[in-house]
Amino acid sequence: MTILCVPYHLDDHLPAFRLPLPAGAVTVHPDLPEADRWVRMAALHEEVADRVADQVWVGRVPTVLSGDCMVALGTAAGVQRAGVDPAVVWFDAHGDVQTMETSASGYEGGIPLRVLAGYRPDPATDRLGLRDIAEERLLLVDGRDLDPPEEEYLRTSAVRRSKVTDIEPGTLPEGPLLLHVDLDVIDAAEAPGLLFPTPGGPRTGEVLSAVRTILGTGRVVALSVGCTWHADEELDAEGGVRSRLLTELLASVS
Numbered sequence: 001m002t003i004l005c006v007p008y009h010l011d012d013h014l015p016a017f018r019l020p021l022p023a024g025a026v027t028v029h030p031d032l033p034e035a036d037r038w039v040r041m042a043a044l045h046e047e048v049a050d051r052v053a054d055q056v057w058v059g060r061v062p063t064v065l066s067g068d069c070m071v072a073l074g075t076a077a078g079v080q081r082a083g084v085d086p087a088v089v090w091f092d093a094h095g096d097v098q099t100m101e102t103s104a105s106g107y108e109g110g111i112p113l114r115v116l117a118g119y120r121p122d123p124a125t126d127r128l129g130l131r132d133i134a135e136e137r138l139l140l141v142d143g144r145d146l147d148p149p150e151e152e153y154l155r156t157s158a159v160r161r162s163k164v165t166d167i168e169p170g171t172l173p174e175g176p177l178l179l180h181v182d183l184d185v186i187d188a189a190e191a192p193g194l195l196f197p198t199p200g201g202p203r204t205g206e207v208l209s210a211v212r213t214i215l216g217t218g219r220v221v222a223l224s225v226g227c228t229w230h231a232d233e234e235l236d237a238e239g240g241v242r243s244r245l246l247t248e249l250l251a252s253v254s
């Protein structure tokens with residue numbers, strides 16, 4: 001197992017992003033240019049793409065831990081650079097199919113699944129060289145807190161949806177898979193300190209079991225994990241609830 005730790009939220013470095021990383025984990029912390037947020041994110045994602053591509057080339061399955069879901073764009077670009085065209089299974093309490101034109105919050109982290117489908121918010125995003133992924137090869141899992149424009153897009157697009165508890169090998173898109181898990185997919189009562197807590201979600205055990213089912217197909221080429229929470233010394237210390245959650249998740253990869 002190769003673990004890349006990318007302690008960033010958007011273009012902001014998170015010095016307090018401390019999690020129980022297994023030995024051999026590599027932290028990605030490049031010098032980002034003094035530029036606008038899109039250019040800085042593109043530089044970060046470029047670095048992630050390079051490292052992911054190196055791993056996929058040699059047949060390893062990289063696991064990328066980050067503080068947001070945008071880093072998954074670098075992971076997807078890296079997989080594609082290694083010559084693989086992955087379908088995407090996206091666990092998230094949110095749709096992540098906003099556009100900057102329709103977003104009421106203006107939060108850049110609300111768009112990554114839409115970017116994978118071909119939306120380009122800024123010329124800097126284009127430079128990553130992402131190839132569009134056909135909507136029917138994108139599966140949104142337990143996206144339950146949707147903004148009205150996201151509801152509308154999902155109603156009219158071919159992006160597929162599933163509940164965590166309905167995941168079975170037969171319901172997954174075909175071909176190699178990029179598996180992305182925003183940990184906020186877990187019911188907010190079991191994952192404390194989330195940036196965007198959403199009730200009514202699956203239990204931790206249900207999410208872990210669905211993740212194991214997907215990994216068990218042997219088709220996952222990269223795993224992306226969004227730790228979209230506020231840093232918290234106690235929760236993230238060894239034995240803390242979030243630390244245990246991550247340790248269990250990583251154990252299912254190795």
Ligand SMILES: NC(=[NH2+])NCCC[C@H](N)C(=O)O
Binds near residue numbers: 092105184
């Ligand atoms: N993956 C996430 N945590 N996404 C949060 C997005 C929240 C909301 N849909 C927005 O665009 O502002």
